[in-house]
Every structure is written in structure tokens, then in C-alpha cells.
Amino acid sequence: MTLYASALFLGAFLLFQVQPLVGKLVLPAFGGTPAVWMTCLMFFQTLLLGGYAYAHLLASRLEPRAQAFTHGALLAACLLFLPLDTSLAPAGEVSHPALAIVGLLATTLGVPFLLLSATSPLLQAWFARTHPERSPYRLYATSNAGSLLALLSYPVLVEPHLSLRAQALGWSVGVAGALALLWACAAGVRRAAGAARAAVAGPPPSALDQALWLALATAGSLLLLGTTNQLCQNVAPVPFLWVLPLVLYLLSFILCFESDRGYARDAYGWILVAAILGTLAAFLLGPRLGLPGQVAAFSAALFAGCMVCHGELARSRPAAAHLTRFYLFVSAGGALGGVLVSFVAPLVFPTYWELPVALGVVCLLRVLGPRLASLAAPRAPLWKRLAAASVALALVALLGPPAWADFLRRSSVLRLERNFYGVLKVTEERRDDSTLRQRRLTHGSTVHGLQFLAPERRRLATAYYGPASGIAIGLRSLATREGLRVGVVGLGAGTLAAYAERGTTLRFYELDPAVIALAEQDFTFLRDARERGARIELVSGDGRLRLAEELERGTRADFDLLVLDAFSSDAIPVHLLTLEALDVYLARLRPDGLLAFHVSNHYLDLAPVVRALALARGLAWIQLDAPGDERAGTTPSEWMLVAASAEAVGAPEIRAASVPAPPDGARTVLWTDAYSSLLPLLR
Numbered sequence: 160m161t162l163y164a165s166a167l168f169l170g171a172f173l174l175f176q177v178q179p180l181v182g183k184l185v186l187p188a189f190g191g192t193p194a195v196w197m198t199c200l201m202f203f204q205t206l207l208l209g210g211y212a213y214a215h216l217l218a219s220r221l222e223p224r225a226q227a228f229t230h231g232a233l234l235a236a237c238l239l240f241l242p243l244d245t246s247l248a249p250a251g252e253v254s255h256p257a258l259a260i261v262g263l264l265a266t267t268l269g270v271p272f273l274l275l276s277a278t279s280p281l282l283q284a285w286f287a288r289t290h291p292e293r294s295p296y297r298l299y300a301t302s303n304a305g306s307l308l309a310l311l312s313y314p315v316l317v318e319p320h321l322s323l324r325a326q327a328l329g330w331s332v333g334v335a336g337a338l339a340l341l342w343a344c345a346a347g348v349r350r351a352a353g354a355a356r357a358a359v360a361g362p363p364p365s366a367l368d369q370a371l372w373l374a375l376a377t378a379g380s381l382l383l384l385g386t387t388n389q390l391c392q393n394v395a396p397v398p399f400l401w402v403l404p405l406v407l408y409l410l411s412f413i414l415c416f417e418s419d420r421g422y423a424r425d426a427y428g429w430i431l432v433a434a435i436l437g438t439l440a441a442f443l444l445g446p447r448l449g450l451p452g453q454v455a456a457f458s459a460a461l462f463a464g465c466m467v468c469h470g471e472l473a474r475s476r477p478a479a480a481h482l483t484r485f486y487l488f489v490s491a492g493g494a495l496g497g498v499l500v501s502f503v504a505p506l507v508f509p510t511y512w513e514l515p516v517a518l519g520v521v522c523l524l525r526v527l528g529p530r531l532a533s534l535a536a537p538r539a540p541l542w543k544r545l546a547a548a549s550v551a552l553a554l555v556a557l558l559g560p561p562a563w564a565d566f567l568r569r570s571s572v573l574r575l576e577r578n579f580y581g582v583l584k585v586t587e588e589r590r591d592d593s594t595l596r597q598r599r600l601t602h603g604s605t606v607h608g609l610q611f612l613a614p615e616r617r618r619l620a621t622a623y624y625g626p627a628s629g630i631a632i633g634l635r636s637l638a639t640r641e642g643l644r645v646g647v648v649g650l651g652a653g654t655l656a657a658y659a660e661r662g663t664t665l666r667f668y669e670l671d672p673a674v675i676a677l678a679e680q681d682f683t684f685l686r687d688a689r690e691r692g693a694r695i696e697l698v699s700g701d702g703r704l705r706l707a708e709e710l711e712r713g714t715r716a717d718f719d720l721l722v723l724d725a726f727s728s729d730a731i732p733v734h735l736l737t738l739e740a741l742d743v744y745l746a747r748l749r750p751d752g753l754l755a756f757h758v759s760n761h762y763l764d765l766a767p768v769v770r771a772l773a774l775a776r777g778l779a780w781i782q783l784d785a786p787g788d789e790r791a792g793t794t795p796s797e798w799m800l801v802a803a804s805a806e807a808v809g810a811p812e813i814r815a816a817s818v819p820a821p822p823d824g825a826r827t828v829l830w831t832d833a834y835s836s837l838l839p840l841l842r
Contacts, residue, residue, distance in 0.1 A: 162347070163286050164301050166340035170278035171305035173333050177243070178203055179313045179402070180326050181268060183835075185260055186734065198257045198579075200387075200405075201497030202264050203272070204380065204490070210276025211490040215483035217277075218284045227345035230274075230281065234338045237271045242331035256579050257501060271334060278302075278341065280486040285348045287479035295479050299486075300417035307409045310402050314838055322833035364477045369488050371475060371524075376492020377499075378520045379468035383408045384500035385513030386461040390454060403454070404461055411465035415473040422470025427463060428525060434463040435518060457514070464521040471524070510575060510582045573598070574681060580671040585681045587612070597621075597792060600652045600677060607674070608652025609792055610682050618687055620657040621792035623724075623759055629783030629798025629816070630722060630755050634658050636810040637719050637753065644717055646747065648702030648735065649724035649757075650674050653684040653695075661692030666718075668702035670725075675699060703735055707743050716749050724757040733835045736765070740832075741772045745803075753808070754801040759794075763840045769799045771827035779805040781817045 182199045217226045244267050279302040283295040317326060364372075387404045414421035434456075441448055441456035448456070477485050504513050574585040581602055588609075589595040594616070599609045609621050624630055637643060643663045647655055650669035659665050665688065669675050675697050678685060685695050698705050702725065721744050725732050734740060736756075744754055758765040766782060773780040780801045787794040802808050828839050 162340065162344060163282050163298060166337065166344055167279055167282055167298050167302045168305035169337045169340060170275050171302040172309045173330060173337055174272065174275050175306040175309035176313060177268065177330050180330060181264060183323060185263060195260060198260045198501055199264065201501040202261050204497040205494040206269065206272050207276045208490040208494040210273045211280050211487045213273065214277040214280040215487045217281065218483040223288055223348050227348040231342050231345040233274055234341055237274055237334065237338060240271050241334060243327040275337065280483045282344055284483050285344060287482065289348065295482060296416055296476060300413045303409045303412040307406060307413065310406055314402065319836040319838050324833055364481055364484065368475060372472060372485060372488035373492045374524055375468045375472050376489045377495045378517060378524055379408065379465050380493045380496020381499065381513060381517035381520060382461050382464045384496060385517045386457050388511045389457055389514045403458060407458055407462045408465050411462060411469045415466065415469040422466060422473060424470065427466050427470060431463040431467055434460040460518060464518060467521055467525050505577050505579065508577065510577060574677065576673050578673050583673055583677060585677060595790065598681060608654045608682065610652060610684065611792060617683055618657055619792065620654055622654055622794050623757060623796040624654045625785065625791060625793030627785040628796045629785065629800060631658065632783060632812050632816055633720065633753050633755050633800050636813055640719055643719050645720045645722065646718045647722040647724060650678055652682045653678040655722065656684040656688035656695060659688040659691065659693035664694040664696065666696040666698065668698045668700065668705050670701050672699050703740050703743060706747055710743065710746055715746055718748050719752045720755060721748050722755045733830060736768050737830045737832050737835065738772060738775055741776060750803060751807055756799045756801065758799055759797045763837060765840060766799060767826050767828045767840065768830055769801065771829035773801050774827060775829055778803060779808050781808045781813060783816050784818050
């Protein structure tokens with residue numbers, strides 16, 4: 160069993176180690192949004208389905224000796240795709256980011272990932288043939304343990320210490336080692352094929368059994384992705400929270416399949432009730448519950464729901480002769496959940512309703528599943544068996560109003576749009592006060608701009624851009640220049656246009672086309688600036704990529720000020736803060752120009768990254784922090800100005816507003832395209 164367990168563990172470890180690695184490789188080309196990770200996850204789930212389908216086809220159509228020979232030959236073909244390519248980037252303009260990501264991953268990683276994903280069901284089938292006296296399902300727990308270790312080790316051990324190129328090389332070496340173990344298993348199957356052919360038997364699963372497998376696996380996947388969306392978009396889009404739901408999801412598989420004692424149906428029914436109560440509190444209280452409270456509530460609901468789904472799956476598993484069919488339906492459910500959340504939900508739901516829907520599906524399955532599938536039911540009366548699940552289902556119904564509140568409160572929500580990049584919401588606030596009445600643009604839980612509606616106040620710069628902010632002070636230091644040209648990465652509501660006067664050119668680079676539409680339709684900053692005689696240019700696409708493309712076309716050193724304002728949402732587009740990105744910015748900046756980095760962030764301290772960039776290129780820098788003023792519509796902000804010379808950041812107003820520089824030897828974190836880690840930056 161040791162050989163099989165080692166091969167399964169290493170194969171699963173590599174499958175989940177490559178997922179965050181490839182996610183980092185494709186993030187720069189698609190703006191660093193959490194939706195990129197969601198799309199990658201959907202792709203991996205779908206490819207896992209392909210691997211399980213291949214394993215089932217092999218196990219059901221070929222004799223053991225032919226299975227081993229065929230799989231061994233195809234594994235050898237994997238070597239043609241190694242080492243892993245680290246230069247993932249789309250060719251030209253991308254109109255459908257999700258499809259572009261899928262295409263990139265399929266051509267780069269598709270074959271090795273598919274064949275590695277077939278490892279778990281295929282080796283379990285082989286083990287059942289060669290060891291008919293032992294259950295193969297414990298090996299599934301071993302496989303999930305390898306997946307879990309990969310996820311936990313990546314942000315702590317791998318990402319902080321290895322460049323992307325080194326990670327890709329190490330993964331490729333690991334794949335070669337896994338192939339060697341798989342070949343050894345295949346050789347053992349070929350030797351034992353004759354004796355093992357008739358070693359397993361069992362009744363075939365019914366259509367109802369298979370439908371329940373699919374439904375339970377789909378519900379678990381919906382919970383996983385729905386919770387990930389809720390945590391990363393509406394609570395705190397911190398990349399570390401991308402991994403937490405997947406860890407809990409895998410942990411539930413391990414507990415349910417390692418032992419029959421891992422899942423107690425009645426107990427987890429009531430645990431689900433308690434978890435849904437916590438979710439209801441999180442929806443109702445929102446930020447007032449605090450970040451740890453919200454994360455705990457949604458994570459508890461995910462874990463309880465997954466334990467129900469995967470516990471029922473473990474109870475309904477068939478005889479070993481049919482395990483590849485079982486895993487095929489389980490993986491099909493995982494892929495179906497990914498497709499529903501990544502592709503269908505943005506078209507059907509105006510905001511993130513997946514989590515309440517998923518919890519409702521879990522409760523329905525908990526109520527109906529044991530009856531429909533005729534599972535081994537406890538001796539307790541039916542009403543007692545269904546009590547917890549029925550109460551949980553009733554509680555899920557209460558999640559509707561809090562989850563849909565923003566959509567239903569049309570008195571304050573003017574517009575609600577959802578696309579690949581997230582949910583954008585335009586609201587009116589403080590309607591009872593004509594002086595403070597304002598319009599806000601929010602992405603998930605982060606405000607991306609606000610504007611007063613009173614005619615005499617609508618042209619005021621607000622939020623992070625008030626008169627005392629670092630960007631306002633930097634602009635005033637350049638005010639005497641003729642034909643001032645300013646580039647801005649990140650549009651928001653277009654608030655910076657409040658400073659644009661006649662002769663000024665502002666060129667905004669915005670990743671999300673919907674943000675451009677909302678800034679033009681629902682806010683007047685851009686329109687007012689044009690009326691004053693300023694020139695406003697709007698460029699759709701990733702800021703770094705568009706700046707680089709303009710460089711290739713010969714546009715150089717044309718900005719007096721280049722503003723990097725894409726970091727306040729906490730889903731950090733790391734590729735905008737690397738040394739290679741800085742070189743692009745400097746090539747577009749005039750020798751006496753300024754770079755302004757907006758580093759306000761609730762969870763990460765980005766100042767050490769900007770300091771490291773400045774030191775690496777011998778640039779001067781200064782940090783400007785400003786308090787907020789609610790009546791003025793401003794919020795606390797942190798800005799860093801960077802320039803080629805100390806004189807450029809030496810204006811008296813800049814010096815007067817600057818915070819003291821840290822002592823020599825203060826912490827710096829240099830990011831490059833090959834290396835970045837958020838772990839050292841956690842506040």
C-alpha cells in the first residue's frame with residue numbers, strides 16, 4: 160500500500176501546488192482580480208473531470224494489463240510538456256477574459272494536469288484489484304491530504320522563498336518523480352493482472368444513486384465557490400482568503416473518507432443549523448461583526464455544508480468495482496458547480512447570491528437525499544432524522560432578505576452590475592442632509608469614489624483625493640507647468656478629474672469597462688473637467704499592459720505625473736508593483752516627473768514595496784498620510800511620491816506634509832515579475 164499511497168499523495172500535492180503557481184502566472188495579464196482565481200479553479204475542476212472520465216473509461220473498457228500499458232505510455236508523453244512554461248500571457252486584446260484564461264491554461268498545462276488528475280481513481284481501482292481484501296477508499300483521504308498540504312505550504316514555504324521560475328522548475332521535477340512512482344504501480348498491475356481480474360464485485364449503482372452523487376458534489380462545489388466569492392468580494396478581498404475555503408473543502412473530504420466515524424449525520428445536521436444562524440448574523444451585521452467574525456461565520460457554514468455533502472457521498476459510495484464511476488460523478492459535480500458560479504451566476508444574479516442558494520440546495524439534499532437514495536438510515540423516527548435539516552432549510556429562507564438587501568433597497572441603490580471583475584454598486588447616501596447627500600461607487604466592500612450632489616459641492620475632490628491628500632499636494636507642486644499631462648491607472652468615479660483645469664490632460668487606464676460606463680453616466684467629475692477645458696482620455700484595459708503597448712508604439716516620457724491607484728481594494732494586482740513594472744512607468748515619465756502610489760490598504764502595508772522599488776532604481780521617495788473628514792467627504796489616505804531626483808519631491812508643501820522616513824535598514828520587500836509574496840506585508 161505504501162507505493163500506492165506515495166504515488167497518490169505526490170500526485171495530489173503536485174495538482175494543488177501548481178494551481179496557485181499558475182494563478183500567479185496569469186494574474187498580471189488579467190488585472191489581478193479575484194475572478195481570475197475563480198476562473199482558474201473552474202478550469203482545474205473541469206480538467207479534473209476529464210481526468211476522472213479518462214480513468215473510468217480506462218478501467219471499464221480495458222483489461223488491467225492494457226490499462227497499465229496505456230496509462231504508462233501516455234504518462235511518458237507528459238514529459239513533452241515539461242518544464243512548465245512561465246510566460247503565460249494572452250495575445251492581443253482580450254474581450255472574454257474567462258475564455259482567454261481557459262485557453263491559456265489548456266495549451267500550457269492541460270495534458271500533464273489531466274493525466275495527473277486520473278491518478279487517484281485509477282490507482283484506487285488498481286489497488287482494489289491487487290488488494291481485494293482492503294478498502295481503497297482510504298486512499299482517497301490520502302490523496303486529499305496531499306492536496307491540503309500543497310495549499311497550506313504554498314503561501315508559507317514556497318511563495319516567500321522561490322521565484323516563479325524556480326517554482327515551475329521544482330514542480331516539473333516533482334511531476335517527473337510522480338511519473339516514476341506511477342510507472343512502478345503500473346508495472347505491479349501488469350505482473351498481477353491475471354490473478355486480480357476477478358477479485359472485486361458488487362451490485363451496480365442505480366440511476367438514482369448516480370444522480371444523488373452528482374447533486375451532492377455540485378452542492379459542495381457551489382458552497383466552495385460561493386463562500387470564496389462572499390469572502391473575497393464582499394468581506395475582504397485578501398488573496399489569503401482564496402485558499403481558506405479550499406482548505407476547508409478538502410478537509411471535509413479527508414474526514415468523511417478516512418473513516419466511517421468521521422461523519423455523524425444527525426450531529427452535523429444540527430451543526431449546519433448553528434452555522435446558518437452564524438451566516439444570517441454575518442449578512443445582517445456585515446462589517447460591524449468585524450473581519451474575524453465574518454470569516455469565521457462564512458467558513459463555518461462552508462465546512463458544515465461540505466461535511467453534510469461529502470459525508471452523504473461517503474455513505475453512498477459503491478463497491479470497489481464501481482469506484483471510477485463514483486469518482487466520475489463526484490468530479491462532474493465539482494465541475495458543474497464551477498461552471499454555474501463562474502459563467503452562469505454572473506449572467507443570472509445581479510450580486511453574489513450563490514452562497515444562500517448553495518446552502519438551500521445542501522439543506523434540500525439533507526432532507527431528501529437519505530430517503531431518495533435509500534441510504535443506511537438510523538433507527539430514529541423519520542421526523543427526528545429530518546428535524547435538523549428542515550430547521551436549517553427554514554433558516555436559509557431567512558438569508559434571502561439580508562443577502563438581497565442591496566438589490567431590494569432601490570431607494571438607495573441606483574445601479575447594480577455584475578461582470579467578470581465583480582459587482583459594482585452605485586448608491587445615494589445621506590439623503591436627509593442636502594449638504595452631505597452623496598453618490599458612491601462601491602466594488603464589493605470597497606468604496607471607489609463618492610461625489611456630493613449639491614451643485615455647489617459636486618466638484619469637490621473627495622474620498623482618498625481630498626485637498627490634504629498626497630496626490631493633491633503632488634498635483635499642486637506641478638501646477639505651474641504648461642500643458643500638464645497626468646496618467647492614472649485606476650479610474651473609480653473619476654474623482655481626480657476634479658483637479659483638472661484648462662490645458663490639463665488626464666489619461667485614465669481602467670481594467671473594467673463597466674467602471675468607465677458608470678463614471679460617465681452616474682458621476683460628473685469627468686464631464687465637469689471637460690467643461691473646464693481639460694482633456695480627458697479613457698483607455699480600457701490593464702494599465703501596465705496598455706502603458707507598455709504605447710511604449711512599443713514609440714510613446715515615451717510624456718507624463719508629468721503618473722498615478723498608480725489600483726491597490727485600495729485589497730485584491731492587490733501584484734504585477735503593478737514589480738521592478739519590471741516600475742521600469743515601464745519610468746520610461747513613460749518625464750525626467751522631472753512624479754510617480755504617485757496610492758498605498759491605502761486595510762490589511763497590507765505596501766509602503767515597504769514602494770521603498771524597495773525606489774531603492775532598487777536609485778529614486779527619491781516620500782510618504783504623505785492624510786486624515787479623513789466626514790463632512791468634507793474625505794477618508795484617511797496614504798500616498799507615496801517617487802521621483803528621479805530629491806528636488807522633485809522637495810517642494811515645501813510636500814516636505815511639510817510628509818511622515819518621518821523610517822530609519823536606515825528598515826524593512827523593504829522587493830517584488831519582481833518572478834518573485835512576490837504578500838505574507839511579509841500583513842498588518
